[in-house]
Amino acid sequence: MDPGHPSPALAIPEGYRIADWTVTSLIGSGSWGTVYAARRTSDAAPAAVKFLRTDLLTPGQRASMEELIRQEVRFSSEADHPNLVRTHTVVTLNDPDRPGLDGVTALVMDRAERSLHELIAAGEPGTPVPDAARILDGVAAGLAHMHTRGWVHADLKPANILLGPDGAVWLADFGLTVELDGTHAYIPPMGSLDHVPPEWWSERTGVRGTAVRPTADIWAFGVLAHQVLTGGLHPFPGSTARARALAAQSYASGAAQLRLDDALEPQWRELIGSCLAPDHASRAELGAEELARRVRALRKGGVRARRGLRRPGVLAGAGLGLAAATVAATLVLLPEDGAARTTPPRPTPSAKTVPGAIPEDSDVPVALRRTITDAAKRCTDEEVTPALLAAMIKAESGFDPKASRPASGEYGIAMWTPSVFQAWAVDGDGDGDKDHMSPPDAIATMAVFTCWLDQRFKDNGMRENLPELIVAGYRTSDKTVIQAGGVPERTRPHVDTVMRYLKEYTR
Ligand SMILES: Nc1ncnc2c1ncn2[C@@H]1O[C@H](COP(=O)(O)OP(=O)(O)OP(=O)(O)O)[C@@H](O)[C@H]1O
Numbered sequence: 001m002d003p004g005h006p007s008p009a010l011a012i013p014e015g016y017r018i019a020d021w022t023v024t025s026l027i028g029s030g031s032w033g034t035v036y037a038a039r040r041t042s043d044a045a046p047a048a049v050k051f052l053r054t055d056l057l058t059p060g061q062r063a064s065m066e067e068l069i070r071q072e073v074r075f076s077s078e079a080d081h082p083n084l085v086r087t088h089t090v091v092t093l094n095d096p097d098r099p100g101l102d103g104v105t106a107l108v109m110d111r112a113e114r115s116l117h118e119l120i121a122a123g124e125p126g127t128p129v130p131d132a133a134r135i136l137d138g139v140a141a142g143l144a145h146m147h148t149r150g151w152v153h154a155d156l157k158p159a160n161i162l163l164g165p166d167g168a169v170w171l172a173d174f175g176l177t178v179e180l181d182g183t184h185a186y187i188p189p190m191g192s193l194d195h196v197p198p199e200w201w202s203e204r205t206g207v208r209g210t211a212v213r214p215t216a217d218i219w220a221f222g223v224l225a226h227q228v229l230t231g232g233l234h235p236f237p238g239s240t241a242r243a244r245a246l247a248a249q250s251y252a253s254g255a256a257q258l259r260l261d262d263a264l265e266p267q268w269r270e271l272i273g274s275c276l277a278p279d280h281a282s283r284a285e286l287g288a289e290e291l292a293r294r295v296r297a298l299r300k301g302g303v304r305a306r307r308g309l310r311r312p313g314v315l316a317g318a319g320l321g322l323a324a325a326t327v328a329a330t331l332v333l334l335p336e337d338g339a340a341r342t343t344p345p346r347p348t349p350s351a352k353t354v355p356g357a358i359p360e361d362s363d364v365p366v367a368l369r370r371t372i373t374d375a376a377k378r379c380t381d382e383e384v385t386p387a388l389l390a391a392m393i394k395a396e397s398g399f400d401p402k403a404s405r406p407a408s409g410e411y412g413i414a415m416w417t418p419s420v421f422q423a424w425a426v427d428g429d430g431d432g433d434k435d436h437m438s439p440p441d442a443i444a445t446m447a448v449f450t451c452w453l454d455q456r457f458k459d460n461g462m463r464e465n466l467p468e469l470i471v472a473g474y475r476t477s478d479k480t481v482i483q484a485g486g487v488p489e490r491t492r493p494h495v496d497t498v499m500r501y502l503k504e505y506t507r
Contacts, residue, residue, distance in 0.1 A: 009050045010034040010104065018091050018106050021047055033177065037111060047088065053104050053268055060072045069105055075151065075174035076107055083142030085170035087164055112162035112170065120158055120232045127231045127261060131167070133299040136225050138169025142294035143221060147214045154212045156220035157192040157226060167221040178212060193241040194234060195220035198252035199280055201245065202456070202479065215283035218291060222275025230261045235276060252278040253459060267298055340413050356385020362392045362505055365399050368439060375443045376427060379451030383404050383466045389447060392471060393495060393503035414442040424449045453478050471498045
């Protein structure tokens with residue numbers, strides 16, 4: 001899951017005291033925290049302080065963020081393994097003179113020298129990062145320890161692996177970590193899209209969150225190991241995270257082969273292939289302890305890159321650059337800067353600006369027509385037209401950007417549930433944020449989501465009445481529609497309303 005943009009850095013004055021620690025300089029910001037360097041006042045030992053804030057969030061976002069903070073605090077405090085970042089203390093700031101800091105949670109941790117993401121970004125694509133096997137050994141050992149305790153990290157990716165002094169390798173960022181209750185737990189639909197297993201897409205459960213099992217970490221380890229051993233190449237082709245996710249789903253459904261980088265040593269290839277087994281059950285057979293044992297054995301055998309055999313790969317992740325690659329995906333994602341990143345195989349987006357266009361004399365507000373038309377261009381599947389999106393929006397909100405149904409937690413012109421929106425969010429107006437209350441963001445995200453629903457139904461052999469299925473899926477979930485084998489009874493009146501509007505817009 002791509003957790004989103006870094007939050008604006010929380011300004012902490014140099015010399016600020018937190019228990020026995022003194023803040024020195026800013027290190028960086030993530031989705032829900034800002035990290036500063038610090039030193040212990042008594043002996044100048046280095047530390048890092050992560051400040052977790054909720055004051056910039058809307059009330060709806062705050063509730064789920066506070067839950068994530070509680071999780072991060074809890075798991076950080078209990079983490080006790082050489083491969084999990086150590087937290088010295090957790091403090092809730094009590095500083096009424098500084099309203100911006102009062103009530104903020106501060107975690108004082110061991111200070112890393114850099115993250116694995118930074119190490120990969122500094123290296124050469126195609127070449128294993130320095131000390132690749134030792135780093136993977138540390139990650140696998142940390143993961144095995146977490147799984148033994150019944151925890152799932154749920155957000156394993158290079159940015160969340162910290163490299164400390166003397167070769168230390170630490171798993172960090174426990175905001176999405178969960179404790180298993182039975183075989184799985186639920187987390188909000190966030191995280192890195194590049195590291196979620198293919199079943200994550202078909203198991204999304206709307207407001208409740210997403211089912212997460214230990215095998216999600218095993219999959220993420222497979223992706224991460226491929227990146228570490230190939231200098232950042234993602235195992236699935238595609239020039240955006242969503243394209244790579246679609247390629248992974250295509251592989252998991254049996255429609256495509258797994259094609260790992262040719263430069264991988266055979267034993268690593270085999271191990272990564274086991275981590276990337278298409279289904280949860282096969283990955284469960286491997287298990288994190290066995291994974292750690294096998295990684296340790298491979299580490300002892302050393303890592304060599306076999307040069308000259310590489311297939312064109314794809315550098316994945318912000319700051320790692322993007323290489324062109326085609327993928328059999330029909331989802332067209334425009335990046336936030338507006339330039340197309342993918343090469344859609346068929347048809348070109350502009351080819352459908354005529355069919356399904358919004359009629360001049362319709363009741364669709366003029367100010368929204370361009371937004372809706374542009375949003376529909378994000379999907380090349382013929383069912384997702386401007387007219388369909390307009391009909392859906394009319395039925396959802398009557399084109400009211402401020403519409404809300406607090407009882408069901410749905411807001412804005414496209415009636416997004418904020419947590420679900422987060423998982424799909426697109427910056428439709430290119431203003432740098434993704435806001436479910438902004439019509440361009442909400443409508444662009446609706447287009448991307450309906451496109452995915454359309455493809456899900458086609459993948460499940462559902463070819464009849466696709467617009468109806470899309471509308472029903474948007475109101476319920478892809479799973480509900482697939483299980484019902486069509487429009488569920490309770491959604492029928494809403495679907496009929498949308499179809500009536502669609503008929504008006506396509507007469
Ligand atoms: N203990 C630490 N020591 C040194 N640097 C750290 C430490 N923890 C985090 N950082 C760095 O601080 C920055 C912000 O980290 P943070 O965990 O808030 O976000 P992130 O991991 O970059 O992103 P996200 O939270 O969105 O996944 C990153 O550059 C990260 O590498």
